[in-house]
Amino acid sequence: MLLQLAAAVGLRPLPGDGVLRLAREGSRRVRHAAWLLLARYGRRWGKRLRSVEPADAYERLLLEALCHEPRTGARHPLPSSGLLVAQSMLMGRFDRPGEGLSGGLSVLLDSVGEALASTDGIAGVLTVVTACRPDLEADPVLLRRRSPGHWILRLPVDSDRPTGPQDIGEHREALAWWATRLMSTLGRRLDVLHVRYADDGSLALAEAARRVGAGMVFTATPDPHRQMSERLDHPDVDPDQVRLDLHRVYLADRLADRADRVVGIAGRGGTAELLHHFPQLSRRYGAGRLSAPPEGVAPYEPQPEAAKRCGFLIDRIGGTAGSADESRRTVLLSVGRLHPVKQQDVLVRAWIESGCHRESVLVLVGGSTRGPDRQESLIRDRIHAVTRGNPEARGRLLLLPALSNADVRSLERTLADPAGRFRARYVCPSAKEEFGLAVLEAMEAGMVVAGPERGGVPHYLDDGVNGLLLDTSTSHALGQGLRRLLDLDDGAAETMARRAQHLVRTRYSAAAMAQALAGHYADVASRG
Template sequence: MLADGGAERLSALLRRTLLDRPGEPVTGWLLDLAALHGLAPLRADEVRAVGDGAPLWRYLHGIGLPPRGEPRSPYEKLLLDLLGGGGSAPRAEPVDGPAVVQSMLIGGTGRPGEGASGGLGVFLRSLGDALADRADVGRVVTVVLAANPTALVVERAADREHWTVHVPVDSPVALDQREMGGHRAAITWWLRELLSRHGLVPDVVHVRYSDDGSLAVADAARLLGARVVFTLTPDPHRHLAARYPEEGSDVDALRFDLHRVRVADRLVGRADTLVAIGGRGDELLEHFPQLEHRHAVAIEEGIAPLAGTARPALVRELFEPSRVFPRLDDSARGLPVLLNVGRLHPVKQQAVLVRAWLEAGLHRSTALVLIGGSVTDRTPDEQAVLDEVLALAASVPGSRGRLAVLPAWPNTKVRELEHTLVQAVLAPSPHVYACASAKEEFGIAVLEAMEAGMLVVGPRTGGLPHYVDHGRNGFLADTSTAEGLGDALREVVALGDATRAVADAGRETVRERFPIARVAGAFARVYLDLA
C-alpha cells in the first residue's frame, strides 16, 4: 500500500537504480518489489536487459507480457508453469465465517524435531484443526515453505476446512532466519498468487517470529486486504547484553539480532492486533515501549488430547541395538527414565543435559533418552549438537547402556511413548521429562509430557513458570549451567516415589487449563473481532 504520490516516486527511484547499476545482486529483489506493487519502472526491452530468471518473469507477468525462458531448476519450471496457466490444485469453495491464515516458515508442521521444526509446528497443526472445527470460523490455511520444490502443493485436510499451502522457495535446503531476507519479496508474491488462485484469500493473517519471513507474510496480507495479528515475544531483545558482552563479539550475529529487533518493531507497527504468549506482559513492556499505548492480548498455548493405550513396543525400540547411536541395554531396565524430545539445537541444550546427567552421577541410577534430529541431511546445528553428545557419552564408559539417542519421531509416537512409560514401565520414582532449554517461550513438549503424567523439570526462565508451580505440579531449574541442571535433576530423582503426587498434579493442570479446544476459542475471539 503506497501513499498518494508514493507510487510515482518509488517507480522513478527503481528505474534509476535498475538502469544505473545493472546486474547487481539486488536487481531481482527490486524487480519483485515492482511486481508486488503493480509498478512498471522499466519497459519490456529494458527489463530484459537488466534481469533474468524468476524475478524477470514475475515482472513481465505483472505488466501483462508472457514470460519466456528455459527453466534452470524445478523452482523456475513451477513458476513458468503457473504463469503459463498450468497447475491443477483444488479451488476452495466459499465458506461461512472468516478465513484465517497462520504461517509456519521456520521448520514446518510435518515432522517436529527435524531441522528447525519443533513445538510451534505441533501447536499450529492442532490449533488449525481445532479452529476449523468451530462453527464460527470458516477456514484455516497453514502456510509452510517448500525448499527445492518439484510440484505446487495446495491441499485440504480430508475431514475439515484446514488447508496447507506450500510456498516454493528457490533454495536446495530449508531456509533459516538469516536467509529469509533474500527471499522476502518472492515469498510474498507466491503467497498472494497461490491464495488468490485457489480461493483461499484470508480475512485475518497471523504471523509469529520476528524475522523477514513474517514480514513477507504480513506484506501478502496487506496486498490481499487482510488484517494482521502478530505474536510478539521478548526474543532476541532480552539476551542481547549477555550474548554480546564485549568488543570482539560476533559482529555478523549482532547485526542480525539487531535487524530482528527492528523487524519486531515494524511488525508491531503493522499489526492490527498483538498477542502475547501467556502472562508475559511485564517482560514485553520492558522491550517494547509501544505497549504503553497498545494492548497485547495474552493467550496461552495448548495441546490436543491423545487417544490410545500404552504401546510397550515403543519402549523396546529404545533397547534395539544400533551401529551408529547409543541405545539402552539390560542394565537400564527398571530405572527411571529421563526423557528429552526436540530439535537438536544449541538453544535446546541437549549437550548440557548429557553433561549434567554424567557429572551429577545420574547415569548410575537413571536412563537418559534423547529423541530429535534428522536421520540424514542434518543441519550444521544438528550435527554439532550430536557430535558433542556422542563425545560426552564416550568420555564416561560407565554410562554405556544407560543413554539412548534416537532421531526425531512423529509427534503421536512420542506422546504414546510418554504414556507408555507412565502406565507400563515400573520404576522406583516417576519418569522425568527433562527440558534443558536455555529458553522456552511456552513449551509444547513440556505440556505433552505433563499430560502423560511424567514429572517435569524445566527452566525457571521463559514461559514455564507461568504454569509450572515449583514443587506442586513440576520443578523449575537453573538450566544456564550443567552444574545447576545436574543438581536440580539429582534432587528431584532423590525424592523418589514422593513426587508421584507432583506428576499427577501436572497432568491435571494440563487437562484442565490447556486443552486445544479451549485455546482455539481464545484465538477465535481475536480473529472474529477483526474479521
Template sequence: MSTDAPAPRSPERDALGGLDFDELLAARTAFYGKPAEEAAPEASQRSADPPRDGLLAQLLAAEYGSRPQGVRRQGGAFTPGDLTTAALRRACRLGIAMPPRPLLHRALGHPRQAGTALELWPGSVSRYGPRQARDVLRQHLVDRRRSHPEHITVLLELAMSAGLRPLTAEEAAAAAAASPLRQARHALWRYLHLLPGGSSHLPDTATARDDYERLLLSPPADLAGVRMRPGGLIIAQSMLLGSLDRPGHGQSGGLSVLLAGLGDRLASTSAAAGVVTIVTASHRDLAEDPCLVRERAPGHWIVRLPVDAPAVPLQQQMPAHRAGLTWWAVRLLRLLPRPVDVMHVRYADDASLGLAEAGRILGCRLVFTATPDPHRHLARRHADTASGSTRSAEHLRHDLHRVFIADRLVHRAHSVVGIPGRGGTSELLRFFPELSTHNDGRGPSALPEGVPAYVPARHEDELRRTLLETLFAGGDDLRTLAPGDRNLTLLLCVGRLHTMKQQHLLVDAWLNGGLWRTTTLVLVGGATDHPTEEERNMRRRLHETVRVSPSAARRLALLPALANKDVRRLEHAIAESEELNAWYVCPSLKEEFGLAVLEAMEAGLPVAATRRGGIPHYLRDGVNGVLLDTSTRRTLVRGLHHIAALAEPERRRMAYAGRRTVLERFSVAEMAEVLAQEYVGVCLRPL
C-alpha cells in the first residue's frame, strides 16, 4: 500500500459521503449551532464514536470546543501558539471586536496569527476608533524596544488596510533605508506609495537590486493601451497558483487551462465589457518578460502581479506574500480604464484572501467558488497525526488554516457558487453550515463547467503524425516507446507531478501488477527546467520504481509537461489512430472536477478515473467510462486489469458515450454565458 494513500473505504461509503465519525464536521456543526443530525444525518449514525486522541483533537477542541481555554497542552507539537491561533479564529467567527493593543500583540507571532488578526482588525478599528489603532501601531513602529524588523510588514499591512498613517513619509523613508530586511524595506516602500507626496521619498530605480524592486520603485505602469467595450461589466478572475500558460508545470493544472479559455469566451459575451485574468509573476518570470499587462484575446487581458520570490510561491508560502499581492492588485487594477465590477476567486488560500481584500478596497463585488477541500478528507487524513510528529503537525495546521480562510471568503463574498457534484452542492452544507441560508436552504448554486473547444491547426495531420512518431521512436530513454509496442494497449495519464495525483501509485500498480507485459504507459507532466521539490521527488520515485525492471522501463514514457494544444493533439492522435488501442487513466486520490479527464473524453479516448471527488457526477461506471478505486495499489491494479481486459467493442462504446457527454454537457460557451449572468445578478444586488 502506498504510504501516502489513506486507508481504503468501500464505494458505498464514498457514495454516501462517508459514514465514519468526522471530528471536523462534528466540531463545526456544534460550533455553528446546527445539530449534527440535521447537517449530516449519516455522520450522526456514528456520533457515539469517541474522538481519537492526538493533535487533531486538541486543535479542534481549542478552536471549536465549548471550553477552549480548558484545553491543556499534552506535550509534543501542541503549543501555546496553537491556543493563540485558535482564540483569534474563534473571535473572528463570533464577530468579537478585540482592543487594538492585545490584538496587535497576538498578531506579531506566526504568519497564520497575523492573517487572522488582519481579519479582526476592521472590527477593532471600528469599535475602538482609528486614533487608538494608529497610536498602537506607531508605538510598535518607532519604539525600538517593541519594533522588530520582521514585524514591520504586518504592522504596515494593518495600517494600510484601515487607511491609517502611523508614520510620516520622512520616518518611513528613513526606516526603509536603515532596514536590514528586504521584506520590511518593501513594505515601507509600498506604504510610501500610498502617502500624499510619499513617492518623492522613494529611492531611485537605479538602486533596485532586481526587476522586482525596479517595478516596486517605478511610477505606476502605463495601461493606456488597455481597451474595454462600452457598457457591460469589467470581470476579474484569479489564477495565482502556477502559470496560466504552462499547465502541468509545478502547481499549474486544469484550472489554468479552464480560466484561459473561459476568459476568452467571457470577453465575448454581451454582459462583459472586458475580462481580466490575474496571475503572478516571479523573479524568473519578470526576467523573461517584465510586462505586467498583455492582451491574450480580444477583450481578455492578463494582469501579472509581481511576487518577491524566485518562482511562483507554493500555497503554503502564500501568507508571506499576501500583503504584496493585495497592494499590487489594487495598484494595477486601479489603472484600468474603468473600475473592476466583480472579482472571482477559486482557491481557499492566502492569495485569494489577499485578492478579496483588494476587491474590498476597490469596491467591487466578490464571488467565491467553494469546494469541500480540504474539509472532506481532513479528519481521516490527520486522524493518526501524533502530537510529536512535527512535519505531519504542520500539514494539519495548514489544512485547518485553509478551512478558516474558506470561512472568511464565504463571509466576505457577495455570492458563493459551487462545483457541481453528485448531489449538486448539498455536500457543501455539511462543511459550511453558514451556507444553509443560501437559495432557501439548498446552498450555493452549481454553475456549469466547460471544456475549451479544441481547434485543429492548419497542418494538423502532419503534426499528429510527428507526435506519434516521436513517442514511438525508441524505448531506451524513458521518454519514448519502442516502435514494436504499438500493438499493446496504451495507458495515458496527463497532469502535474504531485502526490495527490498519485503517478507513483499508478507506476507501482502497473509494474507490480504485471500490466507492463501487455500495456505501455505514458505519463505527461512536470517541469524539467526549474522543477519544484515536489516534481523532483515524484520523478525520482518514478525512476526508482522502474529501475528494478529494465524490460518494464522500455514500455514506460515519462514526458515533461506539454502545452495544452499539444496534449490535446496527442490525445486526438491516439484516439483516432487505427493502430492504437488506448485508455486515459486518472489515478488521483481525488479530483474536484477533472478537466484533463473531460479533455480526454472530448478527444474520443475511453476514460478510467478516480471515483473520489467530482468526477462521478459526469462519469457513470460502465456507461461512459470506468470509475477506479485509487485508494491502494491493490485496488488500482484490479481496476487496471479490468479496463485492459475489456473487449474492443466495449472500449469504443464507452469512448463514444464519453465524447457525447462532453459535447452535450460541458460547453465553455454555455459556462461563460451562465457565469456572466451570475456576475450581472450579483452586481445588481444591494450591498
C-alpha cells in the first residue's frame, strides 16, 4: 500500500536500488507496486524493468504500459470534435448478462452507449470494464470498437477471476493507475466519466478522472444507506456485514462529494428517499431538484437466429407444461442473475407454498452452467432443496442458463402473444430493484408484470393499473402476490400489459435516456 501511495503522488521514499530489489524479489503484489514506483524514478531506472521476464498476460501488459505506450489495439481513431464520455461497469463480464455479477447494467450500458454515440454533441462513448488474467490471456486487446462511436475499454485486473464487491478494494489503486494510463493515451482528452455503483472500483475511476482532468457524474441510489438503516433495526446484526455496509456508505458519500454532478434513480415518491439518505445533496441542489433521468430500453430488433432459438425454448416449456390436451397453462417467467438479492429461491418456495405450482409452470432464466460462481451455486442448491420432496413442483420448474438479451426479448414476445400456446406472466421476486431493467423489457414486450414494491419499480409500475407490486420480504407474502397474479383474468391482464407497453415505449427509451444524460455531460464539461 505504501509503495502504491508513493507511486500515485510521485514520492521517492527509498533509494532506487532498494525499489529495484523489491521490483525483482518481492511478492507478486509488492513487485507490481515497486514497478509502478520505479517508473517514477526516471528513465534510467525505468529501463531496468525491460529485463524483467513477465509471468503471465497481466504482467506483460503492465510492463509494456510502464516501458512503452500501451498497445490498446484500436484501429479506429477517436473523434477529435464533440464530447468524449465514459461509463463504467467494473464487476461481471460485459458480454454475458445474467451470469455471475453481470446483470441488467451491461444491457443498459450497451444500449445507452449506442444511443449516446448518435446523440448530438457526443463524439464517442467509452464503456469501461475490467478483464481478469484468464480474460487477458484469451484476448489482450484493451480498446476495441464495438460499433461506430462506441468503444470498450478494458482495465486489467491481477486476479484469476472477475472481481466482486468483496475484493475489488484490493485492486483500487491499480485500477486507478490503469484507468489514468489508458485514458491518457487515447489521443484526445476524456471530457466526462459517469460511474453508477458505490464501490471501490468507482472510487478508483473517480481518482483517475481527477488525474486526467475529466468531469465526473455519479448516479446515487438509496442503498447502501437504506440497507444500513434496516440492518441496524435487527437485534442479531452481523458485525462483518455492518463493516461492509459502513464502507459502502463511506464510498457513496465520497463519490457524491467528488462528483461534478450527481443524478439519482427515482423511486416511489421521486427522489425523496434518496435525499433523505444524502442530505448533502439537498443542500447542494435544493429540495426536490435532484435530477433523475429515466432509464430506458433499446428498441426491439428481431434477430432471425434468436427466433429459431426461441422456438426451441418454447418447445421445452411446452414439454414442462404437460400434454397438449391440457387447458392452456400459465407460464411464470423470471429473468435475472442468480443471486441472493434476486431471491429466485424465495420465489420457488413461495410458488410451492401458495399452491401456484399446481396450475403454472415456473421458468427461471439466469446463471452460468460453464463455471457458476459461489452465489449462483448457493441459489441453485437452495432451489434444489426446496423442490427435493415435491416431484410435482420439480416437474413444472424449468431452470434455463442466462440467455442473450436478443433471446430473452424474443422469448418474452412469444410468450406475450395472446394467440400463443401459453397464458404468460412475468414476475420479479427481488428483495429490491433500484430500477429493474428486466422488468421494463418484459413490460415493453407486452407481458403483464409483477415487481417488488421496494426500490425504483413503483416509480413506473402502478399497482393494479399497469402491473402488480409485490411484497417480497417473505415467501408467504410473495406467495400471496403470486396468487393474485395468477388469478388475474385475461381481460384485466391484457389491459395492464397494454398500458405498461405504452408507458415504456413513450417514456423509457434508451434514446430518451441518452438525450437527458448528454445534457448533463455537456453542462459538466462546459464548467471545466
